[in-house]
C-alpha cells in the first residue's frame with residue numbers, strides 16, 4: 001500500500017512541472033491586445049448630460065457603449081482604464097461653465113496619463129439642429145499621426161455596420177484630443193437628433209455592435225496599421241471633402257458639441 005502511495009507521489013511530482021510546462025506557453029499565447037493599456041472616456045456625466053432628446057441623455061448612452069467597448073477589449077487581453085464608471089464628472093462645487101468643463105476634462109486626461117495609457121478614446125453621441133444628419137464619425141488631432149491612424153481604423157470599422165452613413169474620419173481641435181500627448185480620438189457613435197439613429201442607439205444589440213467594431217478597429221490599429229493606411233487612400237480619394245481640404249478649404253465638422261471645442 002505504502003509502495004503504491006510512494007509510486008503515485010513520485011508520479012505526481014514528475015507530472016506536476018510537466019503539466020505546468022505544457023500550460024505555460026498556452027497561457028502566454030498572445031491575445032491581440034496583451035500588454036496594451038487603453039483609456040476609455042465616457043463623455044459628460046453628472047450635471048453635464050451632453051446632447052439630449054426629451055429624457056434621453058447622451059451621458060448615459062456614452063457610459064453604456066464605453067463599458068461594452070471595455071468588455072470587448074478586455075476579452076482581447078487589454079487593460080482598461082475607464083475615466084468614469086458612473087453618473088458623475090470631476091468639476092468641483094462652485095465651478096461653472098467653461099472652467100468646470102476644462103477642470104473635468106483635465107482630470108480625465110490625468111487619469112489616462114497616470115495609468116500610462118497607450119491610447120485614449122473619448123466616446124460621445126452627436127446632436128444637430130439638422131434632423132437628417134446621422135452616422136458615426138471619428139475625430140483626431142491634425143498633429144497626431146497615431147491618432148489619425150486610430151481614427152481611420154475606427155471609422156473604417158464603424159462604416160462596415162449595415163446601413164451606416166458613410167462618413168469619413170475628420171480633424172478636430174476639441175480640448176481633450178488636443179491637450180493629451182497620448183494618441184487620442186473622439187468617437188461620435190451617432191446622432192441622437194436623428195429619429196432612426198436615436199432608436200438604434202437605445203438598442204442593446206446595436207450598442208454591442210458599435211462596441212465590437214470599435215474593439216476590432218483597435219486590434220487593427222495595433223496589428224496592421226499599414227492596411228488601414230492603404231485602405232484609406234482609396235476611401236479618402238473617393239470623398240470630395242478630402243479634395244477640398246487639399247485645396248486649402250476648411251471643412252467644418254458637423255458636430256454640434258461646441259462645449260468640447262472650447
Ligand SMILES: [Zn+2]
Nearest residue numbers: 043050124125
Ligand atoms: Zn458629447
